[in-house]
Amino acid sequence: MAKENRPRCFFDISINGTPAGRVIFELFSDICPKTCENFRCLCTGEKGESSICGRPLHYKGSLFHRVIKEFMIQGGDFEKGNGTGGESIYGDSFDDENFTLDHDEPMLLSMANKGPNTNGSQFFISTSLCPHLNG
Numbered sequence: 001m002a003k004e005n006r007p008r009c010f011f012d013i014s015i016n017g018t019p020a021g022r023v024i025f026e027l028f029s030d031i032c033p034k035t036c037e038n039f040r041c042l043c044t045g046e047k048g049e050s051s052i053c054g055r056p057l058h059y060k061g062s063l064f065h066r067v068i069k070e071f072m073i074q075g076g077d078f079e080k081g082n083g084t085g086g087e088s089i090y091g092d093s094f095d096d097e098n099f100t101l102d103h104d105e106p107m108l109l110s111m112a113n114k115g116p117n118t119n120g121s122q123f124f125i126s127t128s129l130c131p132h133l134n135g
Helices: 033-044
Strands: 008-015 018-026 064-068 072-075 109-111 123-126
Antiparallel strands (some): 064 072, 109 123
């Protein structure tokens, strides 16, 4: 489903300070433009500092705080690092855009949230098929 005009961004991953590689994300901005712009800006840090928590709006240096074998890895809590914090570039959170895409293959990037219309900065990467997350 790759398209040439979709933006890409990356994380350079390290484990205990040792470089482990680069992960490149293709963002489906043609399907979820607001969500993708939020993720892209949090990758680049171009929005500066949060007016809510006072920290940089940036994933750099943040942790993968949750790993569930054969399901997903979760990160994006640049505020507290434990899954209870983070925010979007639009403020605390923003509404869901749509549920058009299925979790029909591993290594898909999705937003993690606390329920409907609570997207902030947290995301997860699927490590297996996740049909229970569709819709």
